[in-house]
Amino acid sequence: MDDLETLPEAASDNDESDIYGDDGAVKTSYLARVGAAIADRDVLFLRSHVGKLHQSELGHVLEALHSEQRAALVELLGDEFDFASLTEVDEAVRMEIVDALPNEQIAEAVQELDSDDAVYILEDLDQEDRDEILAQLPFTERVRLRRSLGYPEETAGRRMQTEFVAVPPFWTVGQTIDYMRDNDDLPESFSQVFVIDPMFRLLGAIDLDRILRTRRDVKVEEIMHETRHAIPATMDQEEAAQIFEQYDLLSAAVVDENERLVGVLTIENIVDVIQEEAEEDILRLGGVGDEELSDSVVSTSRSRVPWLVVNLFTAILSASVIGLFDATIQQMVALAVLMPIVASMGGNAGTQTMTVTVRALATRDMDIYNAGRIIRREASVGLINGVVFAILIGLVAGLWFGHANLGGIIAAAMIINMLAAALGGILIPLLLHRFGADPAIASAVFVTTVTDVVGFSSFLGLATWWFGFK
Amino acid sequence: MDDLETLPEAASDNDESDIYGDDGAVKTSYLARVGAAIADRDVLFLRSHVGKLHQSELGHVLEALHSEQRAALVELLGDEFDFASLTEVDEAVRMEIVDALPNEQIAEAVQELDSDDAVYILEDLDQEDRDEILAQLPFTERVRLRRSLGYPEETAGRRMQTEFVAVPPFWTVGQTIDYMRDNDDLPESFSQVFVIDPMFRLLGAIDLDRILRTRRDVKVEEIMHETRHAIPATMDQEEAAQIFEQYDLLSAAVVDENERLVGVLTIENIVDVIQEEAEEDILRLGGVGDEELSDSVVSTSRSRVPWLVVNLFTAILSASVIGLFDATIQQMVALAVLMPIVASMGGNAGTQTMTVTVRALATRDMDIYNAGRIIRREASVGLINGVVFAILIGLVAGLWFGHANLGGIIAAAMIINMLAAALGGILIPLLLHRFGADPAIASAVFVTTVTDVVGFSSFLGLATWWFGFK
Numbered sequence: 001m002d003d004l005e006t007l008p009e010a011a012s013d014n015d016e017s018d019i020y021g022d023d024g025a026v027k028t029s030y031l032a033r034v035g036a037a038i039a040d041r042d043v044l045f046l047r048s049h050v051g052k053l054h055q056s057e058l059g060h061v062l063e064a065l066h067s068e069q070r071a072a073l074v075e076l077l078g079d080e081f082d083f084a085s086l087t088e089v090d091e092a093v094r095m096e097i098v099d100a101l102p103n104e105q106i107a108e109a110v111q112e113l114d115s116d117d118a119v120y121i122l123e124d125l126d127q128e129d130r131d132e133i134l135a136q137l138p139f140t141e142r143v144r145l146r147r148s149l150g151y152p153e154e155t156a157g158r159r160m161q162t163e164f165v166a167v168p169p170f171w172t173v174g175q176t177i178d179y180m181r182d183n184d185d186l187p188e189s190f191s192q193v194f195v196i197d198p199m200f201r202l203l204g205a206i207d208l209d210r211i212l213r214t215r216r217d218v219k220v221e222e223i224m225h226e227t228r229h230a231i232p233a234t235m236d237q238e239e240a241a242q243i244f245e246q247y248d249l250l251s252a253a254v255v256d257e258n259e260r261l262v263g264v265l266t267i268e269n270i271v272d273v274i275q276e277e278a279e280e281d282i283l284r285l286g287g288v289g290d291e292e293l294s295d296s297v298v299s300t301s302r303s304r305v306p307w308l309v310v311n312l313f314t315a316i317l318s319a320s321v322i323g324l325f326d327a328t329i330q331q332m333v334a335l336a337v338l339m340p341i342v343a344s345m346g347g348n349a350g351t352q353t354m355t356v357t358v359r360a361l362a363t364r365d366m367d368i369y370n371a372g373r374i375i376r377r378e379a380s381v382g383l384i385n386g387v388v389f390a391i392l393i394g395l396v397a398g399l400w401f402g403h404a405n406l407g408g409i410i411a412a413a414m415i416i417n418m419l420a421a422a423l424g425g426i427l428i429p430l431l432l433h434r435f436g437a438d439p440a441i442a443s444a445v446f447v448t449t450v451t452d453v454v455g456f457s458s459f460l461g462l463a464t465w466w467f468g469f470k
Numbered sequence: 471m472d473d474l475e476t477l478p479e480a481a482s483d484n485d486e487s488d489i490y491g492d493d494g495a496v497k498t499s500y501l502a503r504v505g506a507a508i509a510d511r512d513v514l515f516l517r518s519h520v521g522k523l524h525q526s527e528l529g530h531v532l533e534a535l536h537s538e539q540r541a542a543l544v545e546l547l548g549d550e551f552d553f554a555s556l557t558e559v560d561e562a563v564r565m566e567i568v569d570a571l572p573n574e575q576i577a578e579a580v581q582e583l584d585s586d587d588a589v590y591i592l593e594d595l596d597q598e599d600r601d602e603i604l605a606q607l608p609f610t611e612r613v614r615l616r617r618s619l620g621y622p623e624e625t626a627g628r629r630m631q632t633e634f635v636a637v638p639p640f641w642t643v644g645q646t647i648d649y650m651r652d653n654d655d656l657p658e659s660f661s662q663v664f665v666i667d668p669m670f671r672l673l674g675a676i677d678l679d680r681i682l683r684t685r686r687d688v689k690v691e692e693i694m695h696e697t698r699h700a701i702p703a704t705m706d707q708e709e710a711a712q713i714f715e716q717y718d719l720l721s722a723a724v725v726d727e728n729e730r731l732v733g734v735l736t737i738e739n740i741v742d743v744i745q746e747e748a749e750e751d752i753l754r755l756g757g758v759g760d761e762e763l764s765d766s767v768v769s770t771s772r773s774r775v776p777w778l779v780v781n782l783f784t785a786i787l788s789a790s791v792i793g794l795f796d797a798t799i800q801q802m803v804a805l806a807v808l809m810p811i812v813a814s815m816g817g818n819a820g821t822q823t824m825t826v827t828v829r830a831l832a833t834r835d836m837d838i839y840n841a842g843r844i845i846r847r848e849a850s851v852g853l854i855n856g857v858v859f860a861i862l863i864g865l866v867a868g869l870w871f872g873h874a875n876l877g878g879i880i881a882a883a884m885i886i887n888m889l890a891a892a893l894g895g896i897l898i899p900l901l902l903h904r905f906g907a908d909p910a911i912a913s914a915v916f917v918t919t920v921t922d923v924v925g926f927s928s929f930l931g932l933a934t935w936w937f938g939f940k
Contacts, residue, residue, distance in 0.1 A: 336803075
């Protein structure tokens with residue numbers, strides 16, 4: 001234990017460099033110290049060090065601990081356990097910790113959280129537990145959380161924080177500042193003050209720096225800006241994120257169908273949304289659904305099957321194209337050896353074009369004004385690279401099999417397939433997008449089907465015709 | 471023209487719903503109105519409507535206009551042209567507009583911009599133009615911009631804004647507020663006030679909401695928080711973004727090697743970084759480098775070649791594996807028909823695993839604590855899905871060629887290749903990461919090489935052995 005004795009002070013500095021190693025993961029020495037403290041039920045150490053960590057740091061520690069250590073740590077920390085850390089961990093870890101706690105304790109903890117964090121924890125619980133917890137909350141708290149939970153997943157209403165600062169338009173800057181000084185019940189942090197009428201209808205908003213720059217006797221209605229970026233509670237979170245990005249917002253009012261202020265979306269929430277949406281695109285392009293690292297083997301297997309089934313069908317389709325030319329292959333086995341090269345190069349080139357297209361559509365960089373130009377560009381790129389690689393593979397194949405005609409045929413097939421790859425790579429996502437489908441989901445399988453079918457049929461077809469087989 | 475006459479008022483509302491259509495692109499009717507005004511040199515309309523757009527909206531309009539219209543619009547808008555809109559457009563569009571303007575005019579405009587926007591525009595210019603523009607700026611402005619430009623691309627120093635509010639520790643909250651009320655030279659917007667010593671060394675920071683909640687007679691040093699998230703100017707922007715995300719920061723101090731405050735990184739800049747980095751990962755996974763939609767055909771072709779060359783080598787490698795079994799194929803052409811199915815299914819499964827792994831590494835969700843568990847999980851998933859698809863393809867192939875043994879062989883090869891895909895999909899990115907390479911760049915080609923080689927060799931090898939060919 002001696003070598004661990006130096007750690008406590010370091011950890012009490014609460015400096016990130018102390019709990020994280022160079023690789024960005026929690027240091028094993030720190031984990032060992034925490035593990036030992038849990039085993040010794042050293043409440044003093046745990047509360048004074050682990051209890052002081054930032055919620056995200058505590059989240060990392062929880063994830064790195066063993067399952068049985070987690071429950072013990074939460075129990076030992078008692079009131080010092082920061083429930084907000086549960087918003088930072090994997091769903092499986094969160095559920096495990098929450099399930100182990102009595103609903104009374106969760107209800108108590110939830111009251112301390114900002115409403116967006118509370119919703120984040122409550123939304124994954126089953127209906128029964130959730131109702132039991134909500135029933136134990138004070139009336140206003142319960143109403144607010146129920147309202148957030150009533151909005152569909154991935155909407156602004158579900159993501160918003162219901163704590164905000166709102167003042168009437170006739171107040172002065174001085175009154176507003178005095179109100180904030182005297183009121184203990186403000187949100188933990190905020191970057192805007194909203195201006196509302198007696199019916200809670202949103203009139204405007206003022207950034208805090210604006211308040212600080214203005215004389216005390218000025219009325220808030222004179223300095224508020226009209227909130228043209230008020231976000232309907234039912235708006236999809238991705239759309240809300242695009243508005244934040246376009247207009248560089250730090251926070252935005254969320255309004256219900258009667259234009260009444262019901263909450264605030266903060267950039268912290270939006271940063272998470274941006275990450276999630278980019279993540280979703282990457283996973284979808286890779287043929288993976290909404291899976292988490294903590295998912296079980298069975299659920300992971302099952303979630304990946306649909307995509308593999310689709311691929312099986314398209315692979316059988318490509319195989320049956322080859323089957324059409326079995327007599328040709330019988331007479332020249334070199335064709336079977338070379339044909340995957342044509343298909344593979346096409347698949348690769350098609351994936352390149354498709355990736356660029358899917359991204360440009362997601363970020364709205366591609367629209368009706370430049371689609372035509374980009375299609376022409378991709379076709380030209382496909383043709384140029386087709387010619388370049390036709391020459392290369394033509395030489396390789398000709399020399400390998402000592403057969404100049406074979407080199408010529410694979411070269412011609414390569415040009416055809418690279419052009420097909422370029423057109424498929426751009427037109428397939430565009431068409432999917434046009435018909436309201438997410439191009440990230442289905443483009444890859446269609447593009448490689450095109451390049452496989454065109455690759456095999458052009459190469460084997462040209463060979464059959466040229467050599468006059470059959 | 472009559473039907474366009476209704477637009478001006480709509481546009482003067484400056485409401486986003488007016489310039490954007492349902493598809494999120496700028497409405498063609500709006501563009502036509504702007505185009506007509508440019509053709510008529512209708513300065514009044516342009517300044518009062520287009521000149522009032524948000525910088526991002528003006529950026530979208532510029533991108534949608536024809537090349538010659540852009541230059542005319544900028545000229546007609548004159549002083550009303552918001553140079554910040556240039557930070558919102560594609561690099562090619564920006565360069566086109568900037569190149570058309572005299573350096574004097576750019577120098578004048580740059581002084582009006584926040585320093586981060588100014589740097590964004592200046593960094594792409596060639597050395598000569600940049601020096602000429604900098605030479606025309608006032609001394610302090612020039613020094614600040616030169617300092618930012620002196621930091622490497624993609625660092626915090628290059629991204630930071632050099633305008634900030636800083637006060638000494640002995641000031642009271644009241645003094646600080648009065649200073650902000652009286653000073654006209656504050657940044658356009660800010661969310662923190664920094665506390666510095668006479669040497670400009672950073673002592674702490676205070677969020678604006680904290681200032682507003684505190685009595686006037688309290689000293690700032692009493693309410694400032696120590697800035698443990700001060701960011702060294704040379705830190706990579708991706709690392710800075712991770713700190714923002716982890717600690718939910720709205721802004722952070724940037725310090726030089728002597729701990730002196732040199733600028734501030736804002737969440738607006740960081741949101742752009744997060745987008746860029748996610749984008750980079752997606753493009754790299756798709757085998758595309760750092761390309762833009764506006765790049766020319768030649769530069770696009772050239773940038774995609776390296777990846778295709780690598781793929782050509784690996785495709786030839788796979789082909790030579792097939793070449794080892796040419797005698798076998800000669801005796802049973804069905805093998806040539808079926809072999810791409812085994813390779814394709816493996817490629818797909820491997821890509822799924824690889825995508826999950828690359829993302830988990832990028833978001834630091836995977837680390838030494840869970841790597842072992844995830845490797846075991848992926849191997850199990852590969853085995854389970856291998857068995858599922860082995861049964862399916864075994865039945866299909868057996869029935870298709872009326873040959874039960876062939877079905878058994880492809881089934882066995884499928885299990886082997888799906889297991890290889892799972893292991894390759896996770897171990898290759900892990901190894902690349904371990905050796906300091908970005909797994910997003912090179913994983914895909916290695917993984918599909920593994921699944922092609924294992925797929926072809928296991929299937930053809932098993933067939934050769936089972937049927938006793940050769």
